Amino acid sequence: MxxxxxxxxxxxxxxxxxxxxxxxxxxxxxxxxxxxxxxxxxxxxxxxxxxxxxxxxxxxxxxxxxxxxxxxxxxxxxxxxxxxxxxxxxxxxxxxxxxxxxxxxxxxxxxxxxxxxxxxxxxxxxxxxxxxxxxxxxxxxxxxxxxxxxxxxxxxxxxxxxxxxxxxxxxxxxxxxxxxxxxxxxxxxxxxxxxxxxxxxxxxxxxxxxxxxxxxxxxxxxxxxxxxxxxLEGSVLSVTVLDHQRDRGLTRLSLADEVIVAPISADLERGEKTNIFVLARDVILASEQPDKISIRNCLSGHLVEINEYPDGFSSVVIIDIGGQSLAARITNSSLQDMNLQTGQTIFALIKTISVEV
Amino acid sequence: MPELAAIWLTLQLSLVTTLVLLVIGLPFAWWLSNQTGGLRTTLETLTSLPLVMPPTVIGFYLLIMMSPDTFIGGLWLDLTGDTLTFSFAGLVVASIIYSLPFMIQPLLNAFESVDPKLREAAGDLGASTAEIFRHLILPLSKRGIITGGILTFAHTVGEFGIVLMVGGNIPGETRVISIALYEKVEILNYAEAHILSVTLLTFSFLVLFITYSLNKTPLMRLR
CATH class of the missing domain: 3.40.50.300 (P-loop containing nucleotide triphosphate hydrolases)
Known part of the structure; x- marks a missing residue:
């Protein structure tokens, strides 16, 4: 055109x-x-x-x-x-x-x-x-x-x-x-x-x-x-609005089987599809599901790719969550300590504050 | 008040000159402001020549050019039955040439001080070159246009040498204030000369004062 x-x-x-x-x-x-x-x-x-x-x-x-x-x-x-x-x-x-x-x-x-x-x-x-x-x-x-x-x-x-x-x-x-x-x-x-x-x-x-x-x-x-x-690299995830918890100032979103909690965005309607953005450096990885932690969002997925970053000390790890890709940037030393391998199950932790709706 | 006819004639001459120069000057200066290179420099130099030439030189050439023996003078005589020299029309032609830089320079400066980015934005929104001139350049150049008008008017009021060469001293036809003043001094009538001089001085002061108040930039920016 x-x-x-x-x-x-x-x-x-x-x-x-x-x-x-x-x-x-x-x-x-x-x-x-x-x-x-x-x-x-x-x-x-x-x-x-x-x-x-x-x-x-x-x-x-x-x-x-x-x-x-x-x-x-x-x-x-x-x-x-x-x-x-x-x-x-x-x-x-x-x-x-x-x-x-x-x-x-x-x-x-x-x-x-x-x-x-x-x-x-x-x-x-x-x-x-x-x-x-x-x-x-x-x-x-x-x-x-x-x-x-x-x-x-x-x-x-x-x-x-x-x-x-x-x-x-x-x-x-x-x-x-x-x-x-x-x-x-x-x-x-x-x-x-x-x-x-x-x-x-x-x-x-x-x-x-x-x-x-x-x-x-x-x-x-x-x-x-x-x-x-x-x-400023990060991931765009397509999500559906579940509901708003006005008293807590939160909006709940669904991504495949997972629920993501984000700061309230009241102009979105229930059931509406929208995109969220998460910076790769704001994503924390865990190989087991943690409890007793302040982070609300814990998404489980599969590790599909590890790419070494040009800076020499970090890597971008790509996780598949219900068919969508989430990027996490972690240091090479954590990568080694956790012994991460492609194909393994992994948990991605994202602070509510870090979810941009 | 002595010499009312001379004062009236001067005002008429200045007004006609200013109006004609506005009509000629606006499109010409707009066109010139869009030119670059040698043509632009040549034309700008030509229009500025009256600033530095002795009025008698311009007057002399105009006198020769407008005499009935030449093509222009002859054509004018055939069309109007009157000579161009020693007439009001001849004075208007001479004043237009003499005051040209006082109209063109302020207009050029004004047109060029309009941010080209605004012109781009107007064109991007679909405005044609003529529309950009009409709706953007003209209103944003208002001060420059007023300045050009005032300066042209005032400069024409004060001209002497060129009038003397081309127009002579015919009451009601070519006898303007400055000529009348010259004659008063010649015949040693200082009282009336004083009155005319003070009138011109006051007038000039007011005109420049108004212009400077309108426009905090220097009177002329010759490049």
Whole structure:
């Protein structure tokens, strides 16, 4: 659908990309700082030049002889920095986008967008009167209202509190599916990518990998990134909401036969499927089921893989729990002391606090 | 108040010059601000020439260019039945050329101080180049446009040498304040010369004061 086969050189770095993105999917894009994530988005939008071909449906956005200006590309970008028009009010900024939509059927409604981003009270304000978080929310609303076929989000959730962040990413994820759009989310906060993106692209060693299911990227694909000082690898697990224990501030989730307790996330409904994210370094392993311990979550599974980590002193152990993979990062010395072998039964202990819903 | 006709004529000349220069200057400066390289430098130099040239030099060339023997002067004579030299129309043409840098430079500075990232964002949202100019560049350049207008107006009020060369001293047609003042001094009528001078001085002070209040940046930023 959106086929991009480009190379891009900007100053000190360059990258290659060969991707084919499908509508209705929220894609994640991760990679070390300065690897070209922003430049890739800008190349798709036609803001920076790139060599190669970009095609959306039947439209050629660029090939060897033609480069469509950004006006002709049905993209909209949420930029990292504030690019609201300073002489217009929030509402006028939104109308500027809405009036210039390229799509014939406006599939988004101003009222719904304004409510979901919680900016109804600041519509008459000028950008200079807004806080950083408000600017981000208005920028997101403006891009959504231009109703693009391809929505490009460059770190859209920095400066947002957790509650709003979840709400907004969920809203974007729903819009992507119901309106059959392509959305690319760049974030250095891996839990956000893990929880909301079905597929993820990784920039590593100057190459943007084609998108793969996020769960597999997270369990096996992050060692290269970690090498570049982003040791935030973890696992995305698909779970079902059992119930909320409001008095204790907990939400119970089920994963295969296991129950996982997480900090309360009251906006989720019973029976709803959602993704949780667990950092590999927050998982503790035990070869026998421990008792008398403060940790609420003790999941039993089979050890399927041990991968030595590039840092030389630790390894990532992958455990199969009801068909899903959980990564645990432990030191090589514990690995030896416990005499862990692939195939054995093992217990993974996760603190409630470490479960990101 | 002496010389009311001269004052009135001066105001008319300045107003017409300012309006014509706004109409010409806005698209020209916008186009120029999007150019790079040698063409840009050449055109910027040409439009800035009146800043450094003695007005009499410009006036002399204009006088020759507008005389009825030349193509332009002849065409004007055929079309209007009047000569371009020693007429109000001729003064307007001369003032436009003489005040050109006072309009173009503030406009260029204003257009270029609009963050290109905002232009990118507007284009990304689907705005055409014309829409970007109309809805983004113009409103964000408001101060620069006002500055250009005020400076052009004030500069035209104060011009002397070029008027003398091209327009002479015809009451109601080309006799502006500065010419009238020159004549007062020539005939040693210092009392009326003082009145005209104080009027011009006060006017100039007010204009610059308003401009600086609007715009905390230096009057001209020549590059």
């Amino acid at each position: 959106l086929i991009a086969q480009i190379t891009c050189s900007r100053g000190s770095f360059s990258f290659r990309a060969k991707v084919d993105l499908k509508p209705g999917v929220l894609y994640g894009l991760i990679g070390p700082s300065g690897s070209g994530k922003t430049t890739f988005l800008h190349a798709l939008a036609g803001i920076v030049p790139a060599d190669g071909e970009i095609k959306f449906k039947q439209d050629i956005w660029q090939d060897h002889s033609y480069i469509a200006p950004s006006q002709r590309r049905s993209t909209s970008t949420v930029f990292q920095e504030n690019r609201l028009f300073p002489h217009l009010t929030v509402k006028e900024n939104l109308l500027f986008a809405e009036e210039r939509t390229l799509s014939d059927s406006c599939s988004v409604d101003m009222k719904a967008v304004v409510e979901n981003l919680e900016i109804d009270r600041i519509l008459e304000k000028k950008p200079e009167q807004l806080s950083g978080g408000q600017i981000k929310r208005v920028s997101i609303a403006r891009s959504i209202l231009s109703d693009p076929d391809v929505l490009l989000l460059d770190e859209p959730t920095t400066e947002l509190e957790d509650r709003l962040k979840s709400k907004i990413l969920k809203f974007i994820s729903e819009l992507t599916k119901t309106n059959n759009k392509i959305t690319i989310l760049v974030s250095h906060h891996l839990p956000d990518i893990g929880r909301y993106c079905e597929e993820t692209m990784v920039i590593s060693k100057n190459v943007i990998s084609p998108p793969r299911p996020t769960q597999s990227v997270f369990v096996r694909g992050l060692a290269d990134l970690a090498n570049n000082a982003e040791s």
